[in-house]
Amino acid sequence: MSPSPHPDDPRAEARLAWARNAIGHAGIELVRASVDAGFRSYWRTLGHEPSRIVMDSPPDLEDPRPWLRIRQLLEDGGVRVPQVIAEDPMVGFLLLEDLGADTYLHLIHADNADALFDGAIDQLLKLQAIPVPEDVPRYDAAFLLRELRIFDEWFLGHHLAMVLDEHDQQRLDLVYQRLVDAALAQPQLLVHRDYMPRNLMPVQGGPASDGPAVLDFQGALYGPIAYDPISLFKDAFLSWPEHRVDAWLAHYHARATTAGLPVPVLAQFRRDADWIGVQRHLKIIGIFARLHHRDGKSKYLHDVPRFFGYLDAVLPKYPEFAPLLALIEERVKPSMRLHENWATHE
Numbered sequence: 001m002s003p004s005p006h007p008d009d010p011r012a013e014a015r016l017a018w019a020r021n022a023i024g025h026a027g028i029e030l031v032r033a034s035v036d037a038g039f040r041s042y043w044r045t046l047g048h049e050p051s052r053i054v055m056d057s058p059p060d061l062e063d064p065r066p067w068l069r070i071r072q073l074l075e076d077g078g079v080r081v082p083q084v085i086a087e088d089p090m091v092g093f094l095l096l097e098d099l100g101a102d103t104y105l106h107l108i109h110a111d112n113a114d115a116l117f118d119g120a121i122d123q124l125l126k127l128q129a130i131p132v133p134e135d136v137p138r139y140d141a142a143f144l145l146r147e148l149r150i151f152d153e154w155f156l157g158h159h160l161a162m163v164l165d166e167h168d169q170q171r172l173d174l175v176y177q178r179l180v181d182a183a184l185a186q187p188q189l190l191v192h193r194d195y196m197p198r199n200l201m202p203v204q205g206g207p208a209s210d211g212p213a214v215l216d217f218q219g220a221l222y223g224p225i226a227y228d229p230i231s232l233f234k235d236a237f238l239s240w241p242e243h244r245v246d247a248w249l250a251h252y253h254a255r256a257t258t259a260g261l262p263v264p265v266l267a268q269f270r271r272d273a274d275w276i277g278v279q280r281h282l283k284i285i286g287i288f289a290r291l292h293h294r295d296g297k298s299k300y301l302h303d304v305p306r307f308f309g310y311l312d313a314v315l316p317k318y319p320e321f322a323p324l325l326a327l328i329e330e331r332v333k334p335s336m337r338l339h340e341n342w343a344t345h346e
Contacts, residue, residue, distance in 0.1 A: 016029070018054075019052075019093070022086040025048045027048070028046060029047055030045060040055060040062050040064075043056065053096040053098050054094070055095075056092060057092045059090065059091070068084070071217065073130060073133070074127060077130035082096045084096055099213050102201070103198050104120070105237060107202065108238070113244070117248055119212050123200070123211075123212060124195060124229070127190055128225065128256070132222045139221040141184060144179070144279060147279070148179065148180075148279060154289040154290040156332065158290075159289040160332070170323075183223070183224045186264075187261075188222055189225055189262070190220060191222070191227045192214070192217050193221060193223075193228075194216050196231050196235045196237075197232075198235075198237060199214065224276050226272040226273040226275075227276050227280065229249060229252045230276060230280065233245045239310075246270075249269070249270060277310065277314060278311065288301055289304070308333075
């Protein structure tokens with residue numbers, strides 16, 4: 001990778017100058033470390049040890065203050081989070097410890113998944129035990145429904161160019177209301193909202209209890225207890241056999257029960273996980289379409305079939321989802337196949 005500054009990056013000069021000043025070394029350079037799905041980017045320092053990470057979070061596009069606030073909340077609760085060495089939230093630059101290049105997503109495989117997920121559950125139980133301050137937003141009915149409507153607007157509307165008739169809209173509205181009601185009926189606590197392998201990093205050189213480090217937590221809300229476990233085991237970028245997911249959910253449930261978290265009995269928890277999973281799967285399908293059409297980030301579309309696979313496994317289990325299942329089978333999947341045929345002939 002080329003060191004910054006780069007001519008097509010208007011913040012490059014300011015970012016490099018800030019990093020050199022924060023570290024106190026005029027000879028460092030920056031190379032891209034990673035980009036997330038929002039407007040935030042990450043840069044690794046070269047030319048001075050130890051290396052550091054510069055988070056560039058333009059305040060007008062992605063205010064870094066919620067990240068800093070939730071980071072402190074998590075750290076106070078014992079969750080391993082990236083350490084902040086210097087910060088200037090008004091310009092959107094933060095200097096962080098360098099945790100390495102590999103997340104759980106790079107490292108996890110069938111043989112080590114049990115051990116890695118056990119470490120992930122360690123951190124999740126700490127996160128879920130944190131008392132939620134009044135100023136943390138609630139995952140309320142309006143928020144849940146707004147997320148579901150991303151599926152309608154961006155995947156069905158923008159991506160598939162589908163126009164829903166009154167019957168279609170009624171089918172969606174009915175299932176959406178059931179999903180919202182079920183989410184609000186769950187025990188409520190702190191929810192990361194993107195607790196998955198890509199946002200977990202092994203911590204090198206410390207005790208096993210020191211990690212993994214938890215990333216991308218700025219969207220945390222007060223919401224349903226099953227949301228983060230199902231996000232962890234039904235990942236956006238990695239699929240596991242259903243029997244392993246079932247075993248991990250049971251393992252999480254046992255550990256959460258021992259930890260004193262307000263999990264319901266296992267059968268109800270499995271249902272709760274399925275139902276909030278449907279809400280999340282629909283939302284992410286919509287978000288991936290939005291990333292493609294609005295933000296020019298097309299790689300996420302390749303993972304959309306994964307989420308329809310998750311829906312295929314859950315929707316037939318519950319009669320309450322019959323209207324959504326019928327809509328997907330009768331209209332959405334045929335439209336997807338037609339859309340794929342267009343794409344191959346463009």
